[in-house]
Amino acid sequence: MRETRRILLDGNPVDVVRQGETLVAGDGRTVAIADAHHLPPVTPSKIICVHLNYISRVKEMQTTLPPAPTYFHKPVSALNSHDAAVVRPDGCSWLNYEGEIAIVIGRTARNISPAEAGDYIRGFTVANDYGLHDFRDTDSGSMLRVKGADTLCPVGPGVVEGWDFRGKQIRTLVNGEVRQDGNTDEMEWDMHYLVADIARTITLQPGDLLLSGTPAISRTVYPGDVVEVEVEGLGTLRNHIVTGPTPIRTDVGAQVTESEEVLSTAQGGDWEFRGIRKPQPAAH
Known part of the structure; x- marks a missing residue:
């Protein structure tokens, strides 16, 4: 490798x-x-993410998978790097991690089969698909404001070529405590399938990123927390959470909410039976 x-x-x-x-x-x-x-180890023209893929996450959310994957887009302005700060905007409370593996495209891909897809993959890197669930009530379909804010797509630290994605452990740790612990064998659709599926209608360019889903137990993190995503054979992506200095504007656009959907998504389906840790003001 x-x-x-x-x-x-x-x-x-x-x-x-x-x-x-x-x-x-x-x-x-x-x-x-x-x-x-x-x-960031690459400069993508686009960042595409699958909604649900790991069976443990599907079971946790008490839902079922669709017949084929569904996707959303993170803008390239969300791109971030290893050891950098992830910014939770002032006025938001429910920032969640999602440890993932990102596919890095190596050759222009269009209208290819799953069997051919491996030839178009340069390698793989670690990713964390952060989401601001404060905006979930307004953006639950597109996920643009939920997943697209600046800094919410750290990837790295490097691109590993020659890595076999099968049977690999993926873990997310918060302040040294394991929160997510999954295996790529949980994936309903593997890396080759995802690349071929997107490339049916969207031309993938060298450097483009496809985030392949997260296992169960995505939860809220807070300013001061250190979040690490470990993937067997790819290394560890580490970031720390800070509060943005500028409040979310209230004179334009949909405002943040704390509905049942927001809280249950951020804290897990059993949120109402547990003590929810409310965000603390940032230290000044």
Whole structure:
């Protein structure tokens, strides 16, 4: 397997190759992973996400899968990187993590079969599909404001080529405590199927990202929390949560809500039988 990353090196974005705990640039410069300033490892023209795919998540939500996958779009302005801050806008309360694996497209793909799809995949990276469920009542169909706010799509730390997605563990930890613990064998539709499905009508370009779904137990995180997504063979994506300095405007657009749907989605289906941790004001 080969892992490449993109870092800020001497003020410039540079692609580097991982060699143990060292990152090596094409011109021979090196930097220790612990000292690197990571950037998103790819520059996608689009970020496409599947709604439901892991059976544990389907069971948790007490629903059933449709006959074929359904998708939503995260704008590329939501892209974020390893070790960076994820911003919960001031005025919002219900920011949830969703640990995922992102497919990285390597060749222009259009009208291909699942059997051919592997030839169009460059590799895979770790992703966290954060969502602001405060807007769920207004955007539950498109998910644009729920999933599309700035910083809500961290990916990385690198792209791993030659990785077999089958039978791999995926975990999400919050402040060192395991919250999600799943396996890619839970996926109803595998990586090749997802690529071929989208490419029937949408041309996929090199660098495009397809987020492949999350296992059960997506829950709310708060400013000060550190969230890590670990994927066997891909590494660990780490981010920390902060509060945005600018309040959500109240003079335009749909406003945040705390309906039963918002709370049950953010805190799990049994939210009304448990103590819901209310967000605390950010420290100043």
